[in-house]
Amino acid sequence: MGVEFEPKIVAFMCNWCTYAGADNAGVARMESPSNVLPIRVMCSGRISPEMVMRAFRAGADGVLVMGCHIGDCHYSTGNHRSVKRMPLLRNLLATVGVNPERLELTWVSAAEAPRFVQVTHSFTDKIRSLGPLSQEVAE
Amino acid sequence: MNKLIIDGAEYQAQDDQTILDVCRQNGIEIPTLCYHPAMEPYGACRLCTVEVIRHGWSNLHTACTHPAWDGLEVKTQSPAVYDVRRTLMGLFLSRCPHVPVIQNLARQYGVTEPPFATDDPDQKCILCGLCVRVCNDLVKANVINFSDRGIDRQVGPPFLEKTRDCIGCGACTIVCPTGAIDIVLEEAGVYAEKPLGPTAAIYVPSLQAVPRVPVIDTDSCIRFRQQDRSNGKIADACGVCQTLCEANAIDFDQQDEILDLTVGSVIVATGFEMWDPKKLSQYSYGRSPHIITGMEFERLSNAGGPTGGQILLSDGSKPKRVAIIHCVGSRDHNAHAYCSRICCMYSLKHAHLVRDKTGAEVYEFYMDMRAFGKGYEEFYERVQEEGVTMVRGRGAVVDVLPNGKLRVKGEDADLGKLLAVDVDMVVLSTAIEAPHDADKISALFGLGRTADGWFAEAHPKLRPVETNTDGVFLAGCAQGPKDVPDTVAHAGAASAAVLGLLDRGEVVIAPTVAEVNRDDCVGCGDCLLVCPYTAITRVEGKAQINAALCKGCGTCVATCPSGAIMALHFTDDQIVAQIDGVLAWA
Ligand SMILES: Cc1cc2nc3c(=O)[nH]c(=O)nc-3n(C[C@H](O)[C@H](O)[C@H](O)COP(=O)(O)OP(=O)(O)OC[C@H]3O[C@@H](n4cnc5c(N)ncnc54)[C@H](O)[C@@H]3O)c2cc1C
Ligand code: SF4
Ligand code: FES
Ligand code: FES
Secondary structure, three states: OOOOOOOOEEEEEEOOOHHHHHHHHHHOOOOOOOOEEEEEEOOHHHOOHHHHHHHHHOOOOEEEEEEOOOOOOOOOOHHHHHHHHHHHHHHHHHHOOOOHHHEEEEEOOOOOHHHHHHHHHHHHHHHHHHOOHHHHHHO | OEEEEEOOEEEEEOOOOEHHHHHHHOOOOOOOOOOOOOOOOOOOOOOOEEEEEEOOEEEEEEOOOOEOOOOOEEEOOOHHHHHHHHHHHHHHHHHOOOOHHHHHHHHHOOOOOOOOOOOOOOOOOOOOOHHHHHHHHHOOOOOOEEEOOHHHOEEEOHHHOOOOOOOOOOHHHHHOOOOOOOOOOOOOOOOOOOOOOOOOOEEOOOOOOOOOOOEEOOOOOHHHHOOEOOOOEOOOOOOHHHHHOOOOOOOOOOOOOOOOOOOOOEEEOOOOEEOOHHHOHHHOOOOOOOEEEHHHHHHHOOOOOOOOOOOOOOOOOOOOEEEEEEEEOOOOOOOOOOOOOOHHHHHHHHHHHHHHHHOOEEEEEEOOOOOOOOOHHHHHHHHHHOOOEEEEOOEEEEEEOOOOOEEEEEEEOOOOEEEEEEEOEEEEEEOEEOOOOHHHHHHHHOOOEOOOOOEOOOEOOOEOOEOOOOOEEEOHHHOOOOOHHHHHHHHHHHHHHHHHHHHHOOOOOOOOOEEEOOOOOOOOOHHHHHOOOOOEEEEOOEEEEOOOOOOOOOHHHHHOOOOOEEEOOOOHHHHHHHHHHHHHHO
């Protein structure tokens, strides 16, 4: 049995909800996968498609975009933009030969430390089963 | 201004005052039976008789009806006055030999035995007419009046029959000086008693109310109850409070007012609500009047409460055994998972009060005793020393037995045994929870809420009164369960944070704002559409950002098709460097 593939995952997190939720998970000594590499932005609305593409290009096997639940965005409607942007971007990924499953948009509030842990684990498991992105793009 | 001499001293009086008014105002005692300050004097009982000397002529008059004319001389204690009152009290005592008020007054005038034969020893009515006047003149229900004449004279409803016109206000029972009228609640149409509620239609909500002013309960107020619901017009009835209020503070037309205030900061201190124990049927709440919540116990043991602070069962007797159940709705995955924090200590307080006021046996069912504060553990010990039986284990079920007694079952974990105790009263120390409309408050102020429903502070350790919305602070239970000392400390910190802002007079904003590079901006205006703060305007065909309005979310940055906007401290270059960095290192 070879060494199991460990994916690299870039997780964009908004400052107010998900980042705080991740922080709370840490404070509560909950374990989240070390595959997830956090990038803090002020709002999920700050994440442009270019950044997601940049992450893939720089070697990420998966990208998580996380923000406040709809209605809870610190800036009221920043996450409304992400809701429109990310599905479009997933379509785009398919056309360039990247499995759209490698990009996920999801909501984690500051109070949802357990959810943060669960979401990061299940996404990591999914990407692990998809295998490395380099392999997929090469095929 | 009239001047008159009463018992040798000179007093001043207004034109519309009676001799009785002047005497009462100056602390001169005159006995009365048929007088009530809210109604016109009637002169029926004659007990207020005084000697009035005018132009040298002396006469006996009733003080309640005689105007306080200029130049009068009044004697309230002369032998003639004493004689008249003594005779009157003899007559009253012969009519009503067993009424304490009459007995006491008669004794004051040296009458201890009825001088005449008594017709009906149970008679209580002295025919003063107060009830008749209150019903007709004040309440305007026109239900009671006099009937028959001479020695047959009596008061009552028409033909002395029950009438549906009685609105059950009870005003007649209150004004009756001898307690001759009882209200019997037996039919619909008469308002049911509120066992734990206020006892009058106008009351100060609680002894410590701030501001400490009375309110009118429009459901019980005679005037409001006869309101014309079609046009909101209030009946012209009663108004006793208005008549009697010297400060002239009663305003029946007062309406709720909505004020628009411009403020710089807001402290949200919306507190808690009680969790409803009906949600878990095993506690049988609502199935017996003797299963009450901690809050209802507070009302019962309050000196301003319905029993004057005595702890009584619904039949007026003292309970002999009381069970107090902790954690009802708290630490329970079927209700609230969290510990409500305050109930252990208030349960101990309740146990102490029951022991102190009734001497009843107290069984306290608890899982863990959270005596967390300064002096609290000591109080716990003291309550144990007072003889309270502590049962370690959740009170699991409360059954209402056919004889009305209550059976509490639970496990005594210390003994490892199941336990059942029969008690007279059960106090449920119910959980506290976020107010039912907390979602509206959170939407209004953009507040986050923790999973348990309370408003989220900006940081659980370092910023406990701030929220993520600038200028909005939290105080007290709005942020999570707290007892009074913790609430006061938290509120003090919130006020200090607000004062800090006021003192500075200017606000410091985060430097993470967006900036437009005018050379790259093509003026498409996409950013204007996405900005939640309308911080972007078009100036000379190009986007311009007002840094004071911008909150730095960066949505415009990600939207701009020309890459002309930069989020300071979160620039594309910085984020890309981070992406590259984490991936290279991982
Ligand atoms: C049965 C019982 C016994 C207790 N005994 C003790 C004790 O002995 N010692 C002790 O230290 N603590 C005791 N406590 C705890 C104590 O009651 C609380 O610590 C305290 O009341 C918290 O104060 P607060 O101001 O945060 O909230 P609250 O007292 O709940 O006050 C919040 C106020 O905000 C108002 N409000 C809510 N929403 C709005 C809105 N949208 N707009 C305007 N106003 C609003 C509410 O009507 C309420 O008046 C007891 C609690 C209970 C339930
Ligand atoms: S304070 Fe005591 S009674 Fe209240 S929930 Fe916590 S442990 Fe239970
Ligand atoms: S601030 Fe969290 S999504 Fe906008
Ligand atoms: S009080 Fe004056 S007559 Fe009764």
